[in-house]
Amino acid sequence: MNEQELSINVDLHCHSIMSDGVLSPAEVAARAHANGVQLWALTDHDILSGLDEASTAARALGMGFVTGVEISVTWANQTVHIVGLDIDPQDAQLQDGLAYIRTGRLVRARLMADKLGSMGISDSYEGALPYAANPNLISRTHFARFLVAQGHCKSMKEVFQKYLGDGKPANVPVQWATLDQAVSWIIGAGGHAVIAHPGRYDYTPMEFDALFERFKELGGVGIEVVTGSHAPHQYAEYAGVARRYGFLASSGSDFHSPDESRLDLGALPALPSGLTPIWELF
Numbered sequence: 468m469n470e471q472e473l474s475i476n477v478d479l480h481c482h483s484i485m486s487d488g489v490l491s492p493a494e495v496a497a498r499a500h501a502n503g504v505q506l507w508a509l510t511d512h513d514i515l516s517g518l519d520e521a522s523t524a525a526r527a528l529g530m531g532f533v534t535g536v537e538i539s540v541t542w543a544n545q546t547v548h549i550v551g552l553d554i555d556p557q558d559a560q561l562q563d564g565l566a567y568i569r570t571g572r573l574v575r576a577r578l579m580a581d582k583l584g585s586m587g588i589s590d591s592y593e594g595a596l597p598y599a600a601n602p603n604l605i606s607r608t609h610f611a612r613f614l615v616a617q618g619h620c621k622s623m624k625e626v627f628q629k630y631l632g633d634g635k636p637a638n639v640p641v642q643w644a645t646l647d648q649a650v651s652w653i654i655g656a657g658g659h660a661v662i663a664h665p666g667r668y669d670y671t672p673m674e675f676d677a678l679f680e681r682f683k684e685l686g687g688v689g690i691e692v693v694t695g696s697h698a699p700h701q702y703a704e705y706a707g708v709a710r711r712y713g714f715l716a717s718s719g720s721d722f723h724s725p726d727e728s729r730l731d732l733g734a735l736p737a738l739p740s741g742l743t744p745i746w747e748l749f
């Protein structure tokens with residue numbers, strides 16, 4: 468690999484208004500391009516509807532584009548996110564699987580609003596709904612934006628710490644897809660499965676090992692090493708995991724909004740050395 472390939476600006480994880488981002492797919496494309504991104508993937512949560520617009524916008528800008536999705540999974544009683552890259556958006560099994568896991572969100576939103584109501588925060592369902600372009604994709608992020616806008620919390624981070632984070636009083640756990648389902652939908656659609664932001668999960672070392680081994684057995688190939696959802700000290704930690712388990716390394720900002728994300732589109736440091744970048748597959 469030559470010098471130029473090593474220094475390519477890649478961002479393979481971000482969100483648009485189709486899930487819990489705030490910009491349209493074309494606006495995300497324009498921001499990525501303006502920030503120097505050369506190879507870009509849009510990875511909305513549990514939905515493929517932004518990919519056409521993203522692909523058209525990327526092509527017009529002369530920016531490399533990879534299709535993507537971030538699938539919500541429940542594994543060992545916790546939520547894990549699995550990114551699928553280079554998937555066929557027309558694949559019926561993937562589309563049906565995503566439609567099936569989206570069905571739980573409206574009910575869960577009402578239950579979260581009930582819990583917030585009993586803690587003195589009223590009408591949060593009605594308040595969060597306008598933040599979601601697609602009501603079937605209503606997420607904790609939309610509730611968090613409403614709570615911050617209403618002055619109940621100073622930041623999104625505070626909302627998750629006080630109310631909506633896993634195990635917090637207004638959180639309502641959901642049974643998302645199984646790991647087996649998510650990986651098989653991605654592979655069935657011709658794509659590559661990647662464990663998103665492993666540093667965010669609260670597993671024991673044994674559980675982490677079981678997750679990585681099972682993911683490999685199922686045909687998963689990648690892990691995010693550099694992501695806006697990791698603190699910088701975690702880059703080296705998950706570089707070690709990638710080397711030990713033989714995973715390809717991925718890199719993505721997890722950009723949602725100009726006001727919220729720790730790392731902007733295209734503002735990612737290079738991968739630690741000694742890793743094989745997943746974009747060698749594309």
Ligand code: AMP
Pocket residue numbers: 487512539605606607608623624627628632723
């Ligand atoms: P949901 O899919 O409804 O469970 O919402 C999960 C989304 O909430 C993630 O995709 C993040 O965008 C956001 N999120 C989760 N934890 C946090 C946190 N601690 N701070 C800010 N946003 C978070």
Ligand code: MN
Pocket residue numbers: 482487512608723
């Ligand atoms: Mn999100």
Ligand code: MN
Pocket residue numbers: 537548663664
């Ligand atoms: Mn995620």
Ligand code: MN
Pocket residue numbers: 480481482537721
């Ligand atoms: Mn994400």
